[in-house]
Structure formats: structure tokens, C-alpha cells
Amino acid sequence: MLTERQLLILQVIIDDFIQSAQPVGSRTISKKDNVSYSSATIRNEMADLEELGFLEKTHSSSGRVPSEKGYRFYVDHLMSPFNLSGQEKTFVKQAFNHQMVEFEQVVQQSARVLSELTNYTSIILGPEVYETKLKQLQIIPLSQISAVAILVTDTGHVEHRSFTIPVEIKPADLEKMVNILNERLNGVPIIYLHHKLNTEIAELLKKHTSEFEKAYQYLRAALFDEQPAKLYVGGKTNILMQPEFRDIDKVRTLYSMIEEETEIAHLLRHNSTDIKVSIGTENEVNAMKDLSIITGSYSIGDTQLGTIALLGPTRMEYSKVISLLSLLSDRMTETFHSWYQKGSTGE
Amino acid sequence: MLTERQLLILQVIIDDFIQSAQPVGSRTISKKDNVSYSSATIRNEMADLEELGFLEKTHSSSGRVPSEKGYRFYVDHLMSPFNLSGQEKTFVKQAFNHQMVEFEQVVQQSARVLSELTNYTSIILGPEVYETKLKQLQIIPLSQISAVAILVTDTGHVEHRSFTIPVEIKPADLEKMVNILNERLNGVPIIYLHHKLNTEIAELLKKHTSEFEKAYQYLRAALFDEQPAKLYVGGKTNILMQPEFRDIDKVRTLYSMIEEETEIAHLLRHNSTDIKVSIGTENEVNAMKDLSIITGSYSIGDTQLGTIALLGPTRMEYSKVISLLSLLSDRMTETFHSWYQKGSTGE
DNA sequence: TTTAGCACTCGCAATTAAAGAGTGCTAACA
DNA sequence: TGTTAGCACTCTTTAATTGCGAGTGCTAAA
Numbered sequence: 001m002l003t004e005r006q007l008l009i010l011q012v013i014i015d016d017f018i019q020s021a022q023p024v025g026s027r028t029i030s031k032k033d034n035v036s037y038s039s040a041t042i043r044n045e046m047a048d049l050e051e052l053g054f055l056e057k058t059h060s061s062s063g064r065v066p067s068e069k070g071y072r073f074y075v076d077h078l079m080s081p082f083n084l085s086g087q088e089k090t091f092v093k094q095a096f097n098h099q100m101v102e103f104e105q106v107v108q109q110s111a112r113v114l115s116e117l118t119n120y121t122s123i124i125l126g127p128e129v130y131e132t133k134l135k136q137l138q139i140i141p142l143s144q145i146s147a148v149a150i151l152v153t154d155t156g157h158v159e160h161r162s163f164t165i166p167v168e169i170k171p172a173d174l175e176k177m178v179n180i181l182n183e184r185l186n187g188v189p190i191i192y193l194h195h196k197l198n199t200e201i202a203e204l205l206k207k208h209t210s211e212f213e214k215a216y217q218y219l220r221a222a223l224f225d226e227q228p229a230k231l232y233v234g235g236k237t238n239i240l241m242q243p244e245f246r247d248i249d250k251v252r253t254l255y256s257m258i259e260e261e262t263e264i265a266h267l268l269r270h271n272s273t274d275i276k277v278s279i280g281t282e283n284e285v286n287a288m289k290d291l292s293i294i295t296g297s298y299s300i301g302d303t304q305l306g307t308i309a310l311l312g313p314t315r316m317e318y319s320k321v322i323s324l325l326s327l328l329s330d331r332m333t334e335t336f337h338s339w340y341q342k343g344s345t346g347e
Numbered sequence: 348m349l350t351e352r353q354l355l356i357l358q359v360i361i362d363d364f365i366q367s368a369q370p371v372g373s374r375t376i377s378k379k380d381n382v383s384y385s386s387a388t389i390r391n392e393m394a395d396l397e398e399l400g401f402l403e404k405t406h407s408s409s410g411r412v413p414s415e416k417g418y419r420f421y422v423d424h425l426m427s428p429f430n431l432s433g434q435e436k437t438f439v440k441q442a443f444n445h446q447m448v449e450f451e452q453v454v455q456q457s458a459r460v461l462s463e464l465t466n467y468t469s470i471i472l473g474p475e476v477y478e479t480k481l482k483q484l485q486i487i488p489l490s491q492i493s494a495v496a497i498l499v500t501d502t503g504h505v506e507h508r509s510f511t512i513p514v515e516i517k518p519a520d521l522e523k524m525v526n527i528l529n530e531r532l533n534g535v536p537i538i539y540l541h542h543k544l545n546t547e548i549a550e551l552l553k554k555h556t557s558e559f560e561k562a563y564q565y566l567r568a569a570l571f572d573e574q575p576a577k578l579y580v581g582g583k584t585n586i587l588m589q590p591e592f593r594d595i596d597k598v599r600t601l602y603s604m605i606e607e608e609t610e611i612a613h614l615l616r617h618n619s620t621d622i623k624v625s626i627g628t629e630n631e632v633n634a635m636k637d638l639s640i641i642t643g644s645y646s647i648g649d650t651q652l653g654t655i656a657l658l659g660p661t662r663m664e665y666s667k668v669i670s671l672l673s674l675l676s677d678r679m680t681e682t683f684h685s686w687y688q689k690g691s692t693g694e
Numbered sequence: 695t696t697t698a699g700c701a702c703t704c705g706c707a708a709t710t711a712a713a714g715a716g717t718g719c720t721a722a723c724a
Numbered sequence: 725t726g727t728t729a730g731c732a733c734t735c736t737t738t739a740a741t742t743g744c745g746a747g748t749g750c751t752a753a754a
Contacts, residue, residue, distance in 0.1 A: 136487045140483045140499050142502075146686055148499055152487050156509040237599050240602070245595070248598070255583065259584060339509070
């Protein structure tokens with residue numbers, strides 16, 4: 001549809017704007033090394049590109065700015081692949097050289113790396129617990145009337161809840177029950193836990209006294225209330241350095257959204273292993289209309305654990321961010337893999 | 348030192364400024380109901396108060412603004428006690444009526460209440476784990492080569508760490524060791540754990556094979572690396588509504604500080620049970636020079652668990668904040684107390 | 695001792711003017 | 725016919741000017 005020349009010009013304009021954050025004029029473009037047309041020619045092409053919806057003007061006589069459509073086209077067809085600098089590669093490497101033994105550590109390091117190398121805000125969605133399998137259930141009494149229930153998954157994730165023990169239940173009974181549960185539930189995907197608990201196990205427990213019934217209810221409440229997936233945010237202040245965030249009100253709406261968690265979690269979660277780019281209003285949330293989100297994922301084996309994302313202005317260094325995100329996503333997956341599958345853990 | 352009239356005027360000025368955030372002029376004051384002097388008289392007194400260092404001018408011909416010394420004097424001598432409105436009391440009550448079974452829940456609710464009722468940012472410092480006692484240690488193997496260690500304290504706090512099992516250690520040995528440790532360490536304050544481990548227990552373990560020695564090292568590393576106290580922040584965006592935070596740069600320095608955690612944790616931690624007010628530069632950190640911090644504490648029995656604080660501009664509703672903070676601090680302490688001491692838990 | 699009155703100081707908002715960046719269009723050119 | 729030089733025009737940005745109002749400090753009178 002577009003001519004070679006138009007493609008070139010569009011690309012150069014967007015590249016320049018991503019760098020400068022300033023509307024770019026025809027003369028600026030004509031001076032670039034890889035462009036050999038006069039400013040007048042560029043002007044004509046720009047007018048056409050604007051008519052086609054790829055560019056916009058901020059006011060009637062000023063340089064052009066990429067439109068959302070322009071960015072979309074850029075990301076899909078124009079963007080030149082980004083080569084991470086040696087420095088950047090080393091930075092990532094070092095972060096993962098750290099002796100890391102814990103899930104949270106890895107996630108936090110990754111979030112940090114992402115935000116430091118990009119100057120955008122990184123958000124990592126913790127694992128959807130429901131996709132992992134139960135390893136062990138523990139009830140540890142704290143006093144006569146309270147106990148803490150601990151649930152460990154095969155990925156080493158630990159969930160815990162304190163609860164009060166109803167007086168009619170004897171500690172010994174509780175223990176017996178936990179034993180039964182452990183026996184029957186080991187290895188069951190958390191996602192089926194609830195179901196299995198309600199059918200098989202409920203049957204089994206009914207054979208025992210009514211006290212079991214009561215205790216079981218407590219346990220269920222303590223363990224299976226919905227646990228929202230955890231959000232790890234890095235470099236929240238980075239975005240304040242972007243010129244598009246000079247406006248306090250914008251900052252506030254964005255931060256409120258991040259603080260509130262559920263909406264953004266919903267926005268980020270995605271199930272493909274590809275990297276996905278959502279530009280501006282493509283996010284379908286008003287607060288995001290000037291922002292882009294790039295999401296990737298990390299996994300253990302075939303189980304996809306969570307989402308890793310970068311949040312920045314629509315004027316984003318897409319190419320760099322995409323390279324970096326896919327690098328980090330791989331590194332995370334590798335690390336987790338080495339822990340739970342092979343055995344050659346970094347020690 | 349100051350005359351009655353000066354006290355009155357100073358108080359009224361500060362009260363007004365806390366409300367309006369605008370420099371207050373002599374006429375504004377003379378119009379107040381409880382002030383019966385003409386603007387000229389007020390002007391003279393203001394000039395004196397300025398000379399004494401309690402007030403400042405933003406420029407040569409504008410109303411006065413309280414100085415840091417002014418606020419300090421206000422907090423110490425002038426402030427009138429604040430009566431929480433019925434609405435506010437209900438709000439707090441409702442928040443604590445929720446059936447709460449977990450430490451984190453209580454803390455998060457409290458942080459939320461504080462920030463919502465004040466429109467400032469609340470920060471709660473999690474318990475210093477080292478002040479609580481060990482309840483139980485658990486090692487749960489995940490695979491041939493990895494396991495997760497879980498440490499439960501008597502306050503229901505759960506710490507966990509994944510680690511890799513060195514090949515030379517057999518699962519059975521590990522279990523035996525955990526048993527020994529549990530037997531010997533139950534009820535030991537976490538703060539002594541390290542010491543006790545190094546002396547008594549080390550002795551005990553040395554009697555067994557060298558493999559114990561090795562395993563013990565791993566365990567220690569996994570469990571007793573320093574765990575920074577957790578920070579719960581509520582209403583981070585509230586502060587953006589304060590007129591003194593129109594300036595993005597200020598916002599950035601503050602947020603960076605909160606994000607970085609250690610410095611602010613150090614700033615907040617305090618050991619008295621009183622409420623402490625730190626105004627502006629009294630905080631001895633440059634980023635805090637226009638901010639005040641009010642801190643209180645919460646505890647279980649005699650063990651002080653953590654710090655609860657509010658962060659706002661020096662132009663803060665000190666009186667309200669102090670009432671609220673002490674209310675919340677009591678409520679938290681009560682709640683925890685009811686869990687672990689008496690037995691009349693809210694169920 | 696208090697207060698009325700008045701000249702004076704600043705900051706702020708609105709107005710105007712000039713400069714500069716960039717466009718669109720026309721006409722000339724290869 | 726596609727490209728480019730030239731020029732008038734548009735619109736933003738910045739600085740300078742002005743007037744207004746809030747507030748002060750001082751003086752003199754009550």
C-alpha cells in the first residue's frame with residue numbers, strides 16, 4: 001500500500017520522535033543521512049501519511065507526531081531489530097549470577113533489571129497458584145485456639161493463613177484430618193483442589209464424626225479463599241522522568257491503578273508465550289490511553305507461571321523493550337527450570 | 348515567654364494555614380470569631396512572632412507561613428485536642444469488625460484506614476521477626492535436590508526459603524536434624540536463635556557425622572540471612588493531592604525513597620510506645636525536609652511488634668493524625684492480643 | 695496600647711509583541 | 725512528471741508590560 005519512500009519516512013519520523021519526544025518537522029527528516037529528499041518532498045509525503053492516519057499534528061503548523069495507528073504499523077512492520085549492548089547483556093547476566101534460591105528473589109531481580117535498563121515501569125505478575133500442584137499441607141498450632149495453615153506447591157511457593165480453631169475440635173482430630181488430606185491430595189493441581197475436596201474427600205470425611213465436617217469447613221475457608229496473584233512492580237518512579245508525565249493528574253490515575261492491582265492484573269495476564277504489544281487505547285482502559293504495555297511470560301516446563309510486562313508511554317522504545325523482555329523471560333524460565341527439573345542448580 | 352495574645356494568634360494562624368495551605372494575612376485573622384483585635388494589631392504581633400522565628404514570609408509583602416519552629420511549638424503547646432467524628436470512629440470500627448485471622452490483613456487494613464481518613468500516606472513497619480519466638484521449623488522436600496524451609500513464629504508469622512539440597516545429604520538425615528532442631532529450639536526467641544545454634548546445637552550436631560555439619564550450614568544460610576522488616580504502604584497517591592506536591596521532582600525523590608525501603612525503615616523505627624512527631628528537617632534526611640512523620644507503635648503484650656506511621660507535608664493536621672494514630676495503634680494491639688493471649692477471638 | 699489610614703511592595707494574571715519553527719501551496723526545474 | 729525552491733501564513737513560545745489585589749510597615753490619632 002505504502003511506497004518504499006513512505007515506509008522509510010514513516011520509520012525515520014517514529015524513530016526520531018521516540019528519541020526526542022518532540023514533534024518532528026520535515027527539515028529534521030531531510031537532514032538525516034539515510035534520507036535524500038528535500039524538505040518539500042518530505043512535507044508532501046508527510047501530508048499523505050497524515051491523511052492515511054499514520055501521523056498527526058499537535059496543531060496546524062507544527063511537526064508530525066505518530067498516531068496510534070502509526071505506532072501499530074511501526075511495531076508490526078517497520079521497527080528495526082534491537083541489539084542489546086554488551087553492557088546491557090552483562091547487566092542481565094550479573095543479575096542472574098547472584099545465588100538465587102527463591103522464587104521471589106528471581107522475580108524481584110528481574111523486575112529491577114527491566115526497569116533499570118529501560119527506564120520504564122516493570123510489572124511482573126506472580127504465578128497463578130492454581131496452575132501448580134499441591135506438595136504438602138501443614139497445620140501448625142500456635143496456641144489453644146489458633147493455628148497457621150501452610151500450603152506448599154511443587155514450585156516451592158508457600159501460602160499461609162492463620163485461623164482460629166473452634167473449641168469443639170481436638171488438636172488430635174485436626175492432625176488426623178491433615179494426614180488424610182495430605183495423603184489424598186499430594187500432587188493434585190491446585191486448580192482441581194477445590195473440586196476434589198468437595199467430592200471425594202468430603203465423602204471420606206463424612207464417614208468420620210461431625211466434628212470433621214466442621215473442621216473441614218474451617219480449613220477450606222482458610223486455604224481456598226481467593227488469593228489474588230501477586231504483583232511485583234519495579235521502577236515505579238522511572239515513569240516520572242518521561243516528559244509525558246509532567247502532569248500530576250496523569251501520574252495519579254496511573255498510580256492509583258497500579259496500587260489497586262486487580263484491574264492491572266487483569267490487563268496484563270495473557271496466555272500466549274509470544275510477546276504482545278498493546279498500544280494506547282488498545283488496552284481498553286481509559287487510564288492507559290497514552291500508555292503502552294508489552295507483555296511476555298515465564299514458565300516452568302510446560303506450566304506457564306506468570307506474566308512479565310513493561311509499562312511506558314506510547315512513545316516507547318519498542319524494539320529495545322521487546323528484545324529485553326524476551327531475554328528476561330527466557331532467563332527466568334531457565335532459572336526456574338534448573339531448580340525443579342534438571343538438578344544443576346546454581347550453587 | 349510569649350504573651351497570651353501571641354499564643355492565640357500563633358495558634359489561629361497555624362490552624363488556618365493547615366486548612367488553606369495559603370499564606371495567612373492579618374485581616375484574615377482579625378476576622379476570626381475568637382480574635383478581637385484589629386488587623387493592625389495582628390500585624391504588629393505577627394512581626395514580633397516572625398522575629399522570634401515562629402513565622403515566615405514567602406516574600407516581602409505577603410501573609411505569614413508557619414516556620415518549622417512554629418510547627419514544633421504548635422505541636423508541643425498549642426494544638427487543641429481533636430475529636431474524631433462519629434463517622435470516622437465508625438469507619439475504624441468497621442474495618443476491625445471484619446473477621447481477620449491474619450497478621451498481614453490487620454496491618455493492611457490499618458494502613459488503608461489511616462490513609463483514607465487522613466489523605467496522607469501511611470507506612471506500617473512489619474514486625475521485627477527477631478523479637479518473636481520460634482514455634483516450629485519445617486523442611487518440605489520438593490524434589491531430589493530442592494526443598495523449602497519454613498519457619499513459624501509464635502505470632503503466626505511465616506518465613507520461608509527455598510534451597511537446594513547438597514547431594515551428600517540424605518533426606519532421612521535432614522529430617523532427623525530438623526527433629527533435633529525443633530526439639531531444642533521451640534520457644535526460643537528468634538533473636539537468640541543464631542547464637543544458640545552456634546553454641547549448644549552445634550555441639551550436639553557435631554556428635555553426629557560430618558554430613559550433619561554440612562547440612563547445618565545450609566540450613567543456617569537458608570533461614571538466617573537477614574530479612575529486612577516488611578513495609579506496608581497505604582495511600583501512596585494521596586500525597587499527590589497535597590498542593591505542596593505539584594512538583595514532579597519532589598514526588599520523585601519521595602517515591603524513590605519509599606521504594607528503596609531501607610532508609611525509610613530506619614527513619615521510622617522507634618522504640619518508645621509514645622507517639623512521636625518529626626517535623627521537616629528534624630528527620631535529618633534531605634528528602635524529608637518539607638515532610639512530617641508521625642510514628643506510633645503496636646505490640647503483643649510486652650513485645651513491641653512494629654511501627655505505624657503517617658507521612659505528610661509539614662502542613663499537616665497534626666491533631667487529627669495523632670488521635671487517629673493512637674486509636675489505630677490501640678486497635679491493632681488489641682486485635683493481636685486477643686489472638687495470642689486471651690482466647691476470645693472474634694469468631 | 696490599640697487602631698485607622700496610607701504609601702509601598704510583590705506576585706499573579708492578562709495583554710501584547712516579537713521570534714521561530716513548521717506547514718501548504720505555487721511555480722519553476724530536471 | 726516527480727522534485728524542489730521560495731514564500732506567505734499559522735500557531736506556539738517566550739519575554740516584556742501592565743494593572744490589580746492582597747498584604748505589609750509605619751505614622752499618627754484615639
